[in-house]
Amino acid sequence: MISFRSLVVFGMLLGFSLSSDPSMANYAAAQQAFAKRDYIRSAAAYFQSYSYPKSRAEKVNSEWGLAESLKSVGLLYSASKFYSLMVRRGPKRSNPYFRKALEELGKINSTINLGQSHIVQLFDAKISPSSIPGVARGFYFYYLGVEAFSKRKFEKAQKYFKRVPSGSSYAIGAQFHLGVIANLSGQHSRAINYFERVISSVSKSDRWNELREAAVLNIARVHYETRKYRQAIRFYRQIPRNSDNWLDALWEASWAFFIMQNHNATLGNIHTIHSPFFIDRFYPESYILQAITFLRLCRYDEVKKSLRSFRFRYKGVFSDVKSMLGRYEGNYKGFFRLIYSYRVGDLNRYRNAWSILDKLSRTDNYKEAGDTIRFADRELSRLSKFSRYWKSSGLEGELGSFLSSKKSAAQIDAGRRLYNKGASYYSYLKELSDQTGLIQAEMLEGKLDVLRKKIQVNNPNNKKIQFIGGMQELSVAQRYEYWPFVQEYWEDELGYYVYNIGSKCGVRKRKK
Numbered sequence: 001m002i003s004f005r006s007l008v009v010f011g012m013l014l015g016f017s018l019s020s021d022p023s024m025a026n027y028a029a030a031q032q033a034f035a036k037r038d039y040i041r042s043a044a045a046y047f048q049s050y051s052y053p054k055s056r057a058e059k060v061n062s063e064w065g066l067a068e069s070l071k072s073v074g075l076l077y078s079a080s081k082f083y084s085l086m087v088r089r090g091p092k093r094s095n096p097y098f099r100k101a102l103e104e105l106g107k108i109n110s111t112i113n114l115g116q117s118h119i120v121q122l123f124d125a126k127i128s129p130s131s132i133p134g135v136a137r138g139f140y141f142y143y144l145g146v147e148a149f150s151k152r153k154f155e156k157a158q159k160y161f162k163r164v165p166s167g168s169s170y171a172i173g174a175q176f177h178l179g180v181i182a183n184l185s186g187q188h189s190r191a192i193n194y195f196e197r198v199i200s201s202v203s204k205s206d207r208w209n210e211l212r213e214a215a216v217l218n219i220a221r222v223h224y225e226t227r228k229y230r231q232a233i234r235f236y237r238q239i240p241r242n243s244d245n246w247l248d249a250l251w252e253a254s255w256a257f258f259i260m261q262n263h264n265a266t267l268g269n270i271h272t273i274h275s276p277f278f279i280d281r282f283y284p285e286s287y288i289l290q291a292i293t294f295l296r297l298c299r300y301d302e303v304k305k306s307l308r309s310f311r312f313r314y315k316g317v318f319s320d321v322k323s324m325l326g327r328y329e330g331n332y333k334g335f336f337r338l339i340y341s342y343r344v345g346d347l348n349r350y351r352n353a354w355s356i357l358d359k360l361s362r363t364d365n366y367k368e369a370g371d372t373i374r375f376a377d378r379e380l381s382r383l384s385k386f387s388r389y390w391k392s393s394g395l396e397g398e399l400g401s402f403l404s405s406k407k408s409a410a411q412i413d414a415g416r417r418l419y420n421k422g423a424s425y426y427s428y429l430k431e432l433s434d435q436t437g438l439i440q441a442e443m444l445e446g447k448l449d450v451l452r453k454k455i456q457v458n459n460p461n462n463k464k465i466q467f468i469g470g471m472q473e474l475s476v477a478q479r480y481e482y483w484p485f486v487q488e489y490w491e492d493e494l495g496y497y498v499y500n501i502g503s504k505c506g507v508r509k510r511k512k
Contacts, residue, residue, distance in 0.1 A: 026045040026046075026048035026049040026052075027045070027046075027049035027053075027054075027058055027061075027062060029041070029045040030042045030045030030046040030048075030049060030062065030065055030069075031065070033045060034046075034065060034068070034069060037072075039069045039070075039072040039073045040069075040073060040386055040389050040390075041389060042065065042069045043066060043069035043070055043073065043386075043389075043390065043395060044389050044390050044393040044395055045393075046062045046063075046065040046066040046069055047062075047066055047390075047393055047394065047395040047398070048393050049062040050062035050063050050066055051394065056094070060094070060095070060096065060097070063082055063085065063086065063097075064082075064086070064097045064100075064101075066082055067079045067081075067082035067083050067086075067101070067104070070082070070399075071104065071108075073386075074382070075379050075382065075383075075399070076108045076111060076112055076375075076379075077112065077114075077375050077376055077379050077403060077406065078379055078399045078402065078403065079104070079108065080105060080108050080114055080118075081399075081402050083101040083102075083104050083105050083108070084101075084105065084118070084121075084122055086098055086101035087101050087102050087105060087122045088121065088122060090126075090127055091127065091128070091131040098131070099131070099132075099133040099136070100133075102122075102132065102133065102136040102139070102140065103133055103135045103136045105119075105122070105136075105139065106135065106136045106138070106139030106140075109139060110139075110169050112371070112375045113368060113371045113372065113375075115368060115369075115371075115372050115406075115410060116143070116146065116147070116150075116368065117409070117410075117413055118406075119143045120143065120147050123140070123143070123144060123147075127140075129141075129163075134165070137163070137164070137165055137168065138164045138165050138167075138168025138169060138170040138171065138174075139168070139170060141160045141161070141163040141164045141170075141174075142160070142161070142164050142168070142170035142173055142174055144160045145157045145158075145159075145160030145161040145164070145174065145177060146173075146177070148160060149177055149180075149181070154181045154184060154185070157177065157181060158178060158181050161174040161175075161177050161178050161181075162174075162178070171201075172198055172201050172202060172208050172211060173208075173211065175194050175197050175198050175201070176194070176195070176198050176211055176214065176215060176218075178194045179191045179192075179193075179194030179195045179198070179215070179218060180218065182194060183218070183221075183222055183225070188222050188225070188226050191218070191222050192219055192222055195215040195216075195218050195219045195222075196215075196219070198211060198212060198215040199212055199215050199216060213239060213243055213245050214245070216235055216238050216239060217235070217236075217239060217245055217248070217249060217252075219235045220232045220233075220234075220235035220236045220249070220252065220253075221252070223235065224252070224255070224256055229256040229257075229259060229260050230260075232253070232256045233253050233256050233257070236249040236250070236252060236253040236256070237249070237253070244362060247273065247278060247281060247283075250269050250272060250273065251269070251273060251283055251286065253269060254266050254269040254270055254273075254286070254289060255289070257269065258289060258292075258293060261296075263293050263296060263297055263501075263503075264501065266289065266293050267290065267293055267294075267501075270286050270289065270290045270293075273286050274286065274309075279355075280354045280355050280358045281355060281358060281359070282355040282356055282358060282359035282425065284310065284313075284314055284428070284429055284432050285432060287306050287307070287309055287310035287313070287432075287436075288306075288310070288432055288435055288436065288439075290306040291303050291306035291307050291310075291436070291439055292439065294306060295439065296503070296505075297501065297502070297503040297504060297505065298503060298504040298505035299501070299503075299504055303439070307436045307439060310432070310433075310436055311433075311436065314429060314433075316351075316352035317352045317353060317355065317356070317429065318426075318429065318430075318433075319352070320350045320351070320352035320353040321350075321352075321353045321356055321422070321425070321426045321429070322426065323350070324338070324350050324353050324356075324422075325419070325422060325423055325426060328419060329419075331415075332411070332412050332413075332414075332415030332416040332418075332419055333408065333411045333412050333415050334415070335415045335418060335419045335422075336366075336369065336411040336412075336414050336415035336418060337411065337415075338350075338357070339357050339360050339361050339366060339418060340370075342354060342357040342358070342361065343357075343361045356422055356425050356426075359425065360418045360421060360422055363418065363421065365414045365417045365418055365421075366414060366418060368410075368414070369410040369411060369413070369414030369415075372406060372407065372410040373407050373410060373411070376403045376404075376406050376407045376410075377407070379399075379403055380400060380403050380404070383396055383399060383400055383403075
């Protein structure tokens with residue numbers, strides 16, 4: 001017979017055994033801390049029970065509790081790590097938090113950009129659309145559409161974008177992509193309708209304002225493509241001067257003016273692009289357009305000057321870009337950091353290639369990676385505040401490693417894409433250089449008619465009128481403000497310059 005004292009001793013030993021089990025002690029402590037909204041301590045305790053679970057159910061519950069705790073202290077990127085693990089396992093009976101985790105990731109991505117590569121990995125496993133909760137359907141179908149779009153599977157992308165609910169925060173982005181797809185398939189009116197929906201859905205102070213400007217720019221491009229040049233220019237001029245898209249709009253409008261034979265407006269826009277304010281912007285083709293415009297006006301001295309300006313402006317660029325691409329071939333993280341150094345003003349090398357680096361720093365690939373790095377750095381700095389609570393549990397090291405890896409992956413992925421784009425710019429420059437040689441040769445040999453035929457298409461009347469890009473000429477009167485140029489640039493006049501010169505074609509030189 002066991003004595004009362006023996007039972008007491010046995011009970012004490014059993015209690016000691018339970019309290020020394022890290023999973024049971026930490027899981028209970030985590031629940032208690034979370035209930036008291038002490039999310040710092042609950043995160044550490046949940047991580048311990050997640051790392052040393054007593055059962056499968058405890059591991060699953062601890063994973064969810066850990067993600068919720070990290071979200072509650074404002075570490076959204078860190079929380080996304082554990083929400084993502086739940087989503088990647090797919091909707092299973094053993095994964096009860098799949099739907100909730102997907103909803104949370106959609107909310108996080110609406111606040112901070114998780115990055116396309118991160119999101120695509122979430123949907124590697126086959127998931128039935130019926131398993132996607134209503135709140136997460138916009139997030140889910142939008143990014144499936146974006147991934148299909150990036151692979152040029154436009155029909156598949158269109159189906160996904162159309163399944164994004166109208167009330168979703170991702171609906172505006174879906175409408176924009178549907179507009180692009182419609183235009184690519186030749187449905188120009190439908191494309192404009194989609195872009196107009198984007199414009200009407202977004203206020204200028206909205207976080208989607210950049211997409212709004214892109215919609216305006218795309219309406220202009222649709223009008224250009226359908227030879228409605230007056231309407232195209234009207235939309236190009238809606239891009240504000242303080243926008244990053246303004247110079248692109250000004251440049252593209254130059255082509256519309258060119259095809260309309262409004263040569264003075266074309267030259268005026270190019271005059272702005274060549275101003276010292278934009279010395280590091282990459283518009284090499286502007287010299288070609290300028291030369292051809294002067295050629296149309298039979299102003300051969302100006303043609304020669306434009307071609308010389310192109311060679312002078314980009315002679316050093318060729319060597320620096322070639323050297324830069326050779327130096328960073330395969331070192332994509334280093335190439336991304338090079339662009340970053342340029343962007344923050346710390347770069348002292350490759351001065352002649354800065355226009356290329358500037359162009360790359362304005363791409364979506366660079367901006368998205370920059371967002372990822374910025375958000376990750378912000379969380380890394382915040383980890384130090386929780387060090388005394390999380391260091392001993394290993395949570396600080398786990399999150400620090402995740403955030404650093406996320407930064408590194410973003411730099412490598414973006415660096416690879418940017419390097420390839422930089423290489424394409426280099427090839428583009430070489431092609432333009434060949435074009436300058438063609439223009440120079442034809443002009444010097446006096447074979448202007450030959451050159452005109454080479455750049456002339458769709459001219460049923462066989463008139464000697466030049467066309468570019470397959471677009472027919474459209475002669476219309478243009479109302480435009482004229483600003484006299486007196487050998488000095490004024491910042492508030494940029495974009496409003498118009499030349500006032502006439503054609504010398506058919507004008508014979510007087511004999512002395």
